[in-house]
Amino acid sequence: MNEESKNAASGSGYHVPVLFFECLNALNIRPDGVYVDCTFGGGGHSRGILEQLNERGTLIAFDQDADAQQNLPADKRVVFVAQNFRHLQRFLRLHKFPKVDGVLADLGVSSHQFDEGERGFSTRFDGPLDMRMDRRTQLTAAHILLTYPEAQLHKLFEQYGEVTNSKTLAKHVVQHRKQASLKTISDFRALLQPVVKGNPNKYLAQVFQALRIEVNDEMGALKEMLEQIPQVLNKGGRAAIITFHSIEDRIVKNFFKQGSFEEAPDNPFVQTEKEVLLKVITKKPVTASDEELKRNPRARSAKLRIAEKT
Template sequence: MPVLFEEVLEYLNVRPGGTYADATLGLAGHTSGIARRLGAAGRMICFDRDPEAMEKAKARMAEVAAELGSEMPTVEYQPRAFSEAHEAIEPGSLDGLLADFGVSSLQLDEAHRGFSFRSEGPLDMRMDTRSGETAGQVVNQEDENELADLIYEFGEERRSRRIARAIVRARPIETTAELARVISAAAPSMKGDKIHPATRTFQALRIRVNDELGEIRSLLESAGSLLKPGGRLVLISFHSLEDRLVKDSFKASKDAGVFEVLTKKPVVATEQEMLRNPRSRSAKLRAAEKLATTAGWKGDSGRRRR
């Protein structure tokens, strides 16, 4: 169930026959909606580094193609990280670029992916399971101080040092449930907490394993050069670290006279959507339109890369 579906289509201002990129294909929820508005002359370029998600998305888009018939736009699949979008897209060719950051429902709901503490699974958390270090390697090999720093920086967890100390003492830790128990014992829920004690630490590990903030910075740096004048950039964030990068980049682009920011405040889900899809509660959409007077721009992501 794609978040802010109608709002995405509104801010992208999908033009029949246009060229659009979905930097975070996922299960093709947003892409299928865009495709229905594009028509046969349209083109979609879809990125996802998760091979499982890519295969499921292709199956879903095959159903859309069967429904649309001759009105189905061209769909091009790019099985790689969206930080590489500039390598696959011709500069100045896009009418719109969408990115829905963060982890997908598919990744959260499948225990073997290791993203969630709510079910027993291996400590993996890689979006691209073909390469890179796992969360288990970080948890079991990282120096205690480094572990505390990344939990604090990427999870915004105030009790990071206490949690890191407990993790090091409990090593080796093999599963998501085991890690969640260690964290809960070291830093139990306090009065007024609305989230599980392990939420922030799991977020921090996921961001580290997938270099999520670095990926976002790379996309922000290339987005302006990929869009046509009048092209729209629509970005959905799910936590403050992501939203801060987008907000700062949009401000810098506005000050430089490159983009017009279309959302003075982030667009959030309606009460009705939150009831239908609780995961939409933290979603924030920001949108901007490239001005006709600019040829390209590299956004200022504002924060250092780890």
């Protein structure tokens, strides 16, 4: 491992890339190929890709968070797209790269987003109830809590946060939101206090996860991006996706396996013929080594799945 690889793998103060070497191996990088990093963030994975490209290779980096642009290297092989990866195909065509050799997406929230209190992602700091990854959009966590009807909040906490008492929580929020101030994280924590179940830190993390997913339409964006992968990959090109919770992982697993997001019916009498456009490379997801977990505990829930265009 050379010094550049070590530096890229350890990341910057902005973000430590997870499953760094596993991702680079997954992509089967050709030195003159075209590769997409859908979640540029701190640029760790991107720097690893660039190191393996020659002067004819190209890296296209997407990130909807304006803060990520501060990490861009001065490298003429990099094309930066300040957009959500749900617009993958449109911006690849716009930049005259209709086909690429590999697509990487690390779906985790960057360490920077968690560590900047004013972004509202973390329960550790006080700050506005924001949670927008793209601050050009309008919907915030505060707006959801103040305006969503009880049934919608219940569904949101149950599906995206797997909160044990999601129905009670939704009812409690609706009953008390008119009297409570819900501008800041500390306001919200005070409102939640009477209904917290089990470990308070875990409970809050689940509630915050649910809100963050809704604010950023993370599941919608992921599905749109995945549907475009078979169209944008060259034959033999690879897609490598890192997920951080079971909802994302199930979506990626099902799409790679059968080209749809639903579980295939386990019925021998029902034959559904569907053209398979991707070959699954990882029967089981790749997870972080013990060595990586010591360095970066945030990698604990990371799962890498890989597929190849047939």
